[in-house]
Amino acid sequence: MKTTNVIKIALAAGIVLALPSLSQAAGITGTKHDLSNYGWGSSELCIFCHTPHNAKTTDAPLWNHGTTATASFTLYTSPTLNAVPSQPTATSKACMSCHDGTVALDTFSTQTGTHFLGGLSKLGSDLSNDHPISFTYDSALASTDGGLKTPASATFVDAAKTIPLFNAKVECASCHSVHDNTYGYFLRVSNAGSALCLKCHNK
Numbered sequence: 552m553k554t555t556n557v558i559k560i561a562l563a564a565g566i567v568l569a570l571p572s573l574s575q576a577a578g579i580t581g582t583k584h585d586l587s588n589y590g591w592g593s594s595e596l597c598i599f600c601h602t603p604h605n606a607k608t609t610d611a612p613l614w615n616h617g618t619t620a621t622a623s624f625t626l627y628t629s630p631t632l633n634a635v636p637s638q639p640t641a642t643s644k645a646c647m648s649c650h651d652g653t654v655a656l657d658t659f660s661t662q663t664g665t666h667f668l669g670g671l672s673k674l675g676s677d678l679s680n681d682h683p684i685s686f687t688y689d690s691a692l693a694s695t696d697g698g699l700k701t702p703a704s705a706t707f708v709d710a711a712k713t714i715p716l717f718n719a720k721v722e723c724a725s726c727h728s729v730h731d732n733t734y735g736y737f738l739r740v741s742n743a744g745s746a747l748c749l750k751c752h753n754k
């Protein structure tokens with residue numbers, strides 16, 4: 552059967568919607584984290600965030616993006632919170648280097664860019680209305696709180712190793728996989744039925 556016929560049949564059957572997810576291997580290409588096609592100084596994929604040499608910080612592995620200019624973020628707080636969030640550490644600080652909107656998306660290596668993130672993806676410097684990050688999540692927190700699962704280790708919440716911790720901390724990248732948009736919003740797992748939330752919360 553010719554390919555065109557296969558496509559026509561797929562269209563007729565209404566199963567064409569399934570095709571993109573089948574052909575879309577996990578990866579950055581074509582996602583919102585693919586900045587290679589904007590003419591922003593490089594057509595490489597990784598270079599906006601990583602470099603093999605002369606990395607800027609160790610916030611995330613071999614980090615090549617301009618670091619956030621915000622000295623102090625407003626942190627999440629609530630009367631029922633047991634965890635103690637800190638200023639964004641490590642990988643979360645790396646996310647904020649684009650997502651707080653203070654550093655241009657195309658500021659990387661030695662280049663200073665001019666295109667800034669806006670809209671809903673710009674979290675700004677006020678994290679008080681966002682899920683807490685940069686706090687230790689261990690068995691002690693789980694037993695104090697009473698509504699949390701006990702993390703399998705200091706590196707993963709679950710035994711299946713889908714939800715990572717970074718030095719035993721919850722970070723942006725615990726919920727988000729920056730390189731893979733399979734589930735939308737760069738989520739680690741589908742959040743249908745709040746499955747992501749239930750990886751950590753016992754509710």
Ligand code: HEC
Binds near residue numbers: 585596728730
């Ligand atoms: C938009 C920014 C961004 C781009 C583009 C990006 N990364 Fe990353 N990468 C990160 C962040 C942030 C982390 C740390 C968080 C984490 O581990 O999930 C990371 C972690 C990593 C790690 C260590 C953790 C792991 O998942 O193994 C490797 C290896 C890596 N990236 C490779 C790459 C390669 C190769 C490319 C290009 C094909 C790339 N990255 C493109 C932001 C990016």
Ligand code: HEC
Binds near residue numbers: 583584616724735737
């Ligand atoms: C190099 C800059 C850069 C870095 C670093 C970066 N992002 Fe992004 N991110 C973007 C851009 C650009 C968008 C698209 C914004 C838009 O379309 O309005 C985006 C969008 C997103 C979205 C929304 C996706 C959607 O479908 O709407 C999420 C979630 C996200 N990023 C999470 C993260 C996390 C978590 C990190 C760190 C682990 C991170 N990003 C690091 C540039 C970056």
Ligand code: HEC
Binds near residue numbers: 647673721738
């Ligand atoms: C506890 C899990 C969790 C953590 C931690 C987390 N996010 Fe998210 N994020 C989500 C979910 C789930 C969504 C999907 C949006 C929704 O369901 O409303 C999302 C959406 C987003 C979006 C898209 C916003 C929009 O409305 O279009 C961005 C950007 C984003 N996250 C960035 C970040 C950054 C940066 C951090 C760290 C400061 C972070 N996230 C920490 C779970 C999380």
Ligand code: HEC
Binds near residue numbers: 628635692747749750
């Ligand atoms: C990586 C594990 C993890 C994931 C995934 C996660 N959370 Fe959390 N969340 C926590 C931990 C740990 C705390 C801190 C609880 C405490 O100390 O009271 C927390 C705190 C909260 C709080 C604040 C509690 C308070 O007392 O102020 C809310 C609300 C919440 N999470 C909702 C969600 C929702 C909704 C989702 C899914 C979108 C989600 N969480 C996903 C680990 C997670």
